[in-house]
Amino acid sequence: MPPISDLATLLASLRPELRPGRYAFVALPAGATLDLADAVATMREAEGLTVVVAADVARARGWPLSFSAEWITLAVDSDLAAVGLTAAFATALADAGIACNVIAGVHHDHLFVPAGRGDEALVALRELQRSSSVVADGPRPGALS
Secondary structure, eight states: OOBOHHHHHHHHHHHEEEEOOEEEEEEOOTTTTOOOOGEEEEEETTEEEEEEEEHHHHHHHHHOOEEEEEEEESSSBBOTSSSSSSHHHHHHHTTTTTTOOOEEEEEEEEEEEEEEEEHHHHHHHHHHHHHHHHHOOOOOTOOOO
């Protein structure tokens, strides 16, 4: 099945899943080595390599944590060229006062929210999915208008 690009379908199908554990964004110190098996993600910047790893890996190596996060995967198979998905979930989280750092994979979007805010973020994202399902499907029988 091809990835979904229709925004209404994407939002109605988000299926946010909170992954266990804590994760750390780290600016890799000069001379540090990284086992790619430990990396959740990497990003090369002019200032050096940013890595996302399990927080316990960062602590064990003495790396400074720039951001401690919980990881939510949107289980919908989203098209990388879809328009509006990031804006929609970022707005829902911003309205709840929750910061969000996003990494898009080929199949799913991965949201990193501040440690301790994962459950709140799930509530906001599930509400976005629920309200989008109502809009996509029309009002539910017996629903108040």
